[in-house]
Amino acid sequence: MTTVQAGLTYYKQVNEQIRAAQDSEITVENVIGQRYIGCGSTDRKITVHGTAGNGLGQYLNGSTIEVFGNAQEAVGDTMNAGEIVVHGSVGDACGYAMRGGKIYIKGDCGYRAGIHMKAYQQHFPVMVVGGKAGSFLGEYLAGGLILVLGIGQNGAYPVNNFCGTGMHGGKIVLRCDKAPTDLPRQVLVSEVSEDDMTEFAPYIKEYAQLFGADAENLLSQKYFVLTPNPEAGYKQLYTFEA
């Protein structure tokens, strides 16, 4: 295993050391906001201690990144495959245009998480947020799954405003006691049945295992799923009809 000391070293040098490492397992210590860690990488296991800077795991292509601390903006931006686990919270625009792989966040995510995530054939992006999410969660969602567990929210709606605005594919699953109101017209909401739960349970169990939460308790709670409203979609936006 290779260990890289980040400290106040410029991000470029830190990333050069990570890329040059012969080992597939790399630990980066004392990270203070260095950007683009693990960016575009394949088949690495990168462990980060400290505050991961902007663009952690952007374009990730199969590596696993685990952060002990918080991460800043644009975690997993446009990631393709792999897994990012954050034992803390993340800033804005996490999982932006993500098209594959998984992101697990122990705490909260900022604004615009999962904007325009998309799925294609075997590619199916998943983002699991343990706490709450900022506004515009899953805006223009086109595919994949966003799960917000609302831990610590006492059953309250765990998203700020404008959840799923412009959504036209994929699913957003929220744990809360009452069906959210004031959702945009592009969004339909329904309670998750026990049967539906089989689809989401593996991710909840994975979350519980990663962060030491009580899986059974989480699975026994009430969830709502947001799906695109076929009546209010954009299907005719780009087509001409005489």
Added chain:
Amino acid sequence: MLQKEGQVRIPAGCAISGIFHKDGTRENGTRIIDSIRTMHDRSNGLGGGFAGYGIYPEYADYYAFHVFYDTQAAKEECEREIERHFDIVNLSKIPTRQHPRITDAPMIWRYFVTPLPTKLAASQLEEREFTSRFVIRINHTLNGAYIFSSGKNMGVFKANGFPEDVGEYYMLENYEAYSWTCHGRYPTNTPGWWGGAHPFALLDTTVVHNGEISSYDANRRFIEMFGYSCDLLTDTEVITYIIDYLGRKLGMTYSEIANVIAAPFWSTIEKQEPKERERLTYLRNAFASLMVTGPFSILVGYTGGLMALNDRLKLRSMVVGEKDDTVYIASEECAIRVIQPELDKLWAPKGGEPVIVNLKNGGNQ
């Protein structure tokens, strides 16, 4: 020839950071420089600056004018004007150290002044209004002179360059403040020059800003009806005047000011309880032209306090950390952790939700 604001467009972000001691403890500029340094890549060397509060206790009752002069003639004329209206109790060059990356400096002078009693009485104005009108007039009419700081017991230090270099240039290790704000500039639309660096200040109100104001000209047209003059042709300047107008002239609280400049969406207002709905509706309607649109995160410094505010869509990053009686606010968490690794609390305020911190007991320890 140097092209100034409005004559050229350079696309680009910025960095802001602030340290506030609620118990009034003062610290020198070393840590605020270390904080902004970690966000080096958010700036591009075209402007950096700092505001410190509590730095001139020996002159606490005097306005501290910090002035840039392009020419000796401008300096002579400005000094004549200052002398005509103010009693100057002390004047000096602002101390700087030679710095390889800070070049083309104007003359930088500091004056501790108090309005001449006869002039003040004849003007029939309150002291702060008298002083702010003087500052606006000089900046508007006197070519080559720019009063970029004009409050009491506080001061702005800014230059063209990276902020960490600017802090070293002004030797901020020699100033002790209970509140520091700073800014690293990456100009959007406009080139960097000394006057265009943040903070922008009028009296003791200072603003550092990361973002771009799409409502700039609508805001400018409105605020100029009340005696302000936007002469630096950069968007942040107008926020300073809006806050001075709403706060000092209309007596609004900082929280109300936040509700005006980052007014919630109508759909968000509708969801409020009737009384709050009515209040927000009034503020949004009555001051529609002072709503600031476009992405921003700002730190507003004032005597005894600090306000942090994001635009309502939160299109810029900003986090707040607390450790004991000290509050840290920055564009990126790393800029806080680098000077304070352990925090009691860390959070990202919602868009349009102000974070306001004030000195406890008026700062008396």
